[in-house]
């Protein structure tokens with residue numbers, strides 16, 4: 001996947017439809033995602049935000065009875081084609097979940113996990129990647145003296161930053177974040193938001209959030225989903241000041257439903 005050949009859109013999603021059995025969860029979604037920006041997805045519970053996010057690295061491909069049609073173009077290729085190498089795709093498109101989910105292993109082994117899967121064995125190389133990833137998430141100073149300690153001994157906020165470091169260790173291009181702060185206290189949330197701001201220098205970030213202030217604070221563009229449809233997608237400042245669709249306005253002003 002030679003991503004240098006891309007235009008400013010790192011993902012170009014066209015007419016994406018997804019069904020869970022009979023349930024039509026994504027309906028004709030067109031969604032360009034720009035490089036090195038933070039794109040936020042907002043919308044009421046069950047509108048398809050997580051489903052859309054997971055489609056970007058085909059996390060939902062394994063679910064029985066899922067049918068996906070349309071195009072999810074990444075690095076110039078439609079990843080919905082059956083030939084897509086999922087391990088390779090997820091090296092480029094990493095994911096961080098709602099609740100930090102470190103493996104029951106040491107801090108070091110958690111971060112080294114991805115590089116090892118991709119065949120990196122030399123300790124010196126692994127050390128470099130682990131240190132770099134932990135520095136990138138501003139966790140290095142907090143853990144450098146206990147790299148062999150269990151990751152599950154870290155605080156919730158530290159665990160989430162560790163999971164971000166784990167995702168970054170394979171040097172992805174895109175980081176998908178599914179409500180990454182919903183289980184965190186305000187200070188840990190602020191740290192992750194600051195981190196997102198710094199990470200966008202190097203990475204493209206797509207974040208699902210229920211917190212509209214968070215979307216307004218961290219993202220460049222915001223997409224509003226409703227019942228499986230992408231209703232509006234624009235610069236975040238526009239979505240929150242002058243939304244074009246009355247349904248977007250109702251949602252962001254809390255008048256929804």
Ligand SMILES: Nc1ncnc2c1ncn2[C@@H]1O[C@H](COP(=O)(O)OP(=O)(O)OP(=O)(O)O)[C@@H](O)[C@H]1O
Pocket residue numbers: 020023025043044045046047048049050051052063
């Ligand atoms: N594995 C699954 N099997 C069947 N239906 C599913 C599955 N995952 C999600 N759905 C359904 O698809 C729809 C969209 O779900 P999704 O999780 O994408 O919404 P969401 O906007 O992320 O919601 P939330 O904000 O509550 O996380 C919902 O109706 C949900 O019940």
